[in-house]
Amino acid sequence: MSKYPVVSIVGKPNTGKSSLFNAIVGRGKSIVFDEAGTTIDINREIVNVGNVKVLLQDTGGYVLRDDDADLLKGKIAKRVRDLLLKAVEESDLILFTVTYNEVDIVDLELAKILRKYEDKVKLVVTKVDTIKQRLEVVDEVYRLGFKKIYFVSSKTKYGLEELLGAIEMFIVSAGNVVSEDASEDLSIAIVGRVNVGKSSFFNALLRSDRVIVDDKPGTTRDSVDDFLEYKGKRIRIVDTAGFRKSIFKAGRIESFGIERAWKSIERCDVAVVVIDGKEGFTKQDKKVMGIVLENYKPYVLCVNKWDLVVGEDKINDEKEMKKYQKAFADFVSRTFELSNYTPIVLVSAKLGYNVDKVLDIAIELNKKSKKRISTGLFNRTLRKEIPEMFDGELSTKLRIYYSTQVEASPPTFVTFVNKLGNVPNGFGNFLTRKITEIFDFKGVPIKVNFIEKERKGKP
Ligand SMILES: Nc1nc2c(ncn2[C@@H]2O[C@H](COP(=O)(O)OP(=O)(O)OP(=O)(O)O)[C@@H](O)[C@H]2O)c(=O)[nH]1
Ligand SMILES: [Mg+2]
Structure with missing residues (x-):
């Protein structure tokens, strides 16, 4: 599945899986509320643990959305059990979370499943925020049957270093290390x-x-x-x-x-x-596109559910689809x-x-x-393609000294002029359109700014 060793956090709802996930990742990721079943889907992140990179996943979703009545009876329904087994099998290491004073029949059920994989399971007792709580840990925790037990407070970070060290050791000794850069393209x-x-x-x-x-x-x-x-x-x-x-x-x-x-x-x-092809292009869709554009992000408009519009059989008719x-x-x-x-x-x-x-x-x-255009090429091309910027009526008032790309993603251009007040209305939009076409930024929002600059040698 992943080329990185997979570390999964598994546990009953509200045992602090997401908090532990966030504590390890080190930034706010999944939603954490003090309310059972908040995480619906599985969250994944590639993180550095000491010198190794692992794919960490929060499997909150496995236990959620199941028949709670069953859970309370200490039974784990087949669907959840299947998902869980799949995750466990695909994982190199399991962090099994329980809360220090709340071990109940559901944890025991989970433990029963996980004990079969004991070699790769670490029991993590969570929400141990104070020394007092550490001392209060109930016998049930020990009775879950795992040799390696870690006590962690995601809040105070108590015990976190020890756990991270143990994860690193485990991965290293399993010879399962990927050292290359994990960043994405x-x-x-x-x-x-x-x-x-x-x-x-x-x-x-x-x-x-x-x-x-x-x-x-x-x-x-x-x-x-x-x-x-x-x-x-x-x-x-x-x-x-x-x-x-x-x-x-x-x-x-x-x-x-x-x-x-x-x-x-x-x-x-x-x-x-x-967008939903069957519902067409709605006002709300435009709003979403607006948010994307506000952030100067390039985007693809994906008109989904087209099978419903033309029927499944027609979708392979290339000419029709065009x-x-x-x-x-x-x-x-x-x-x-x-x-x-x-x-x-x-x-x-x-x-x-x-x-x-x-x-x-x-x-x-x-x-x-991410394209960058050199200042020389940029100015030469602008002079050639948009001569009206430099001569003619416009130039009687507005002097354009030179333009340059100062940033990529979003591509950002600055044009130095003699006086900002002399830049005609709409000129910014005109230049934006021209740069987009000439340098092919089609589909990529760009920024075009003007800066006032005194010509050298003149006061
Ligand atoms: N026929 C058809 N149905 C689709 C297609 N894509 C999604 N659906 C159905 O549309 C419904 C919504 O799909 P989701 O993928 O949950 O939509 P979503 O945008 O993630 O929804 P939210 O998370 O609620 O915002 C489901 O019933 C899907 O089965 C499609 O290409 N064709
Ligand atoms: Mg969705």
């Missing part, structure tokens, strides 16, 4: 309204049922990251919570999810804005003026249709957005 955030099929698209990219998909809107409540190897590139993909009509009216976790979706947009290199594609693109550009160069792909996450095409375009956009 590209990070893609999948965003959009609720229920448009973001999670389905995420799963389709990964070719697995990685996250929960449901026809109820609002299924995904927090961003979920995973990684993909594609055409020699390492790609981070992020599924996010859907934007609702009235995002501000949403409940606590929901709006937290939205905040995290927002953050995911800020962090990504390229956004994939998913026509639809053009019609949809025309419609979008007519109704959303900022969408001039937006790449649009008709997709069926359900059938896996065109899913990789979105990746190809995302890679292309990322390349464009």
Whole structure:
């Protein structure tokens, strides 16, 4: 599955899995609330533990959403058990969390399953925030039957170093070390309204049922990251919570999810804005595109559920699909003026249709957005392609000294002029459009700024 050793955090709901995950990752990642069953999907992150890199995963989702009545009876339903066994089998190391004074029949059930893998399980007793609590640890913890027990407070970080040391030792002695750089080539955030099929698209990219998909809107409540190897590139993909009509009216976790979706947009290199092809291009979709543009992120518009629009059998008719594609693109550009160069792909996450095409375009956009143009070439080309900038009517008042690219992703250009007040209205937009076309930043939002500069030698 992963080329990094996999370390999974497993435990009953509310035993501090997400807090432990965050403490190890070292930054706010999954949602943590003091409420059972907050983490729905599995969160993954590649982290440095001492000198080794591991893929850490928080498996909150396994125990959640199951029949709680069963759990209380100390029975773990088959579905959860299967998922758990799969995770355990795929993992190099399991951190089994229990809370120091709350060991009950559910923990015993889990322990029974995990004891078969004792060699790779470390029992982590969580929420041990004070020495007093450390002393209070109940006998049940010992009775779970694991030799190696770690006491950790994710809050005070008590015991964390010891646990991390143990993880590192374990991985090193298993000879399972990957030392190369774990950074990704590209990070893609999948965003959009609720229920448009973001999670389905995420799963389709990964070719697995990685996250929960449901026809109820609002299924995904927090961003979920995973990684993909594609055409020699390492790609981070992020599924996010859907934007609702009235995002501000949403409940606590929901709006937290939205905040995290927002953050995911800020962090990504390229956004994939998913819309529901059957519902067309809605006002809310435009709002989502607006958020992406506000952050100057390149994006692909992914028109999902196209199988529902044309029927599953027609989707392989290339000629027909081209026509639809053009019609949809025309419609979008007519109704959303900022969408001039937006790449649009008709997709069926359900059938896996065109899913990789979105990746190809995302890679292309990322390349464009990281492009740097030398100052010499930039100015020569501007003079040649837009002579009206330098002579003619405009130049009677406005002197343009030179322009330069000061930043990539987003590509940011600065033009030095004699007087800011002399820059005509709309000139910024004009120049933005020209630079986009001439240097092919199509599909990548760029920034064009003017700076006032006294000419040397003149007061
Ligand atoms: N026919 C068809 N159905 C799809 C497709 N993609 C998603 N669906 C269905 O649409 C519904 C919503 O899918 P999700 O992937 O959960 O949507 P989401 O955007 O992640 O939803 P939230 O997390 O609630 O925002 C589910 O019932 C999916 O089975 C598709 O390409 N074709
Ligand atoms: Mg979802």
